[in-house]
Amino acid sequence: MMAKNESIKNGVIFPAGPKNEAFAKYFVGQSYLQGLVNDPDVNVNVSNVTFEPGCRNNWHIHHDGFQILLVTGGEGWYQEEGKPAQHLVPGDVVVTHDGVKHWHGATKDSWFEHIAITAGTPEWLEPVSDKDYRKLEG
Numbered sequence: 001m002m003a004k005n006e007s008i009k010n011g012v013i014f015p016a017g018p019k020n021e022a023f024a025k026y027f028v029g030q031s032y033l034q035g036l037v038n039d040p041d042v043n044v045n046v047s048n049v050t051f052e053p054g055c056r057n058n059w060h061i062h063h064d065g066f067q068i069l070l071v072t073g074g075e076g077w078y079q080e081e082g083k084p085a086q087h088l089v090p091g092d093v094v095v096t097h098d099g100v101k102h103w104h105g106a107t108k109d110s111w112f113e114h115i116a117i118t119a120g121t122p123e124w125l126e127p128v129s130d131k132d133y134r135k136l137e138g
Helices: 006-010 130-137
Strands: 031-035 045-051 060-074 076-080 086-088 093-096 102-106 112-124
Touching: 060 076, 060 102, 102 112
Parallel strands: none
Antiparallel strands: 031 045, 045 112, 060 093, 060 112, 076 086, 076 102
8 A cells, every 4th residue: 555645756846855764763764864954054954854755753852952843745743742642734844942842743554744943962862662653643
């Protein structure tokens, strides 16, 4: 069976980019990363992140910064520690404040893509468990 929103694998507005090998150890499943701003005088990272169905990043915290997600395609999840997960669709905007533990990624049956605008230093933590992730779908 074909996954939902499979056309996203080639990118929606921006290219999906190559396999995200640099951060693979912080993800469950396959993601793709395309940097969009390559200016050494700008200390904010802007990237297009594409997630295969079921792919999500580990819990993480941005220190001395923030993260803004602009959802451009597919369906995904965003969750802050201690709060219910939010279902994300194109046009959604998520703001993660400094020091907030969170994760984001695709639903189990859909590709997902967002632009991530990130400042500060990430602290990568434990993966989202399969048990907790599966609960979101059902």
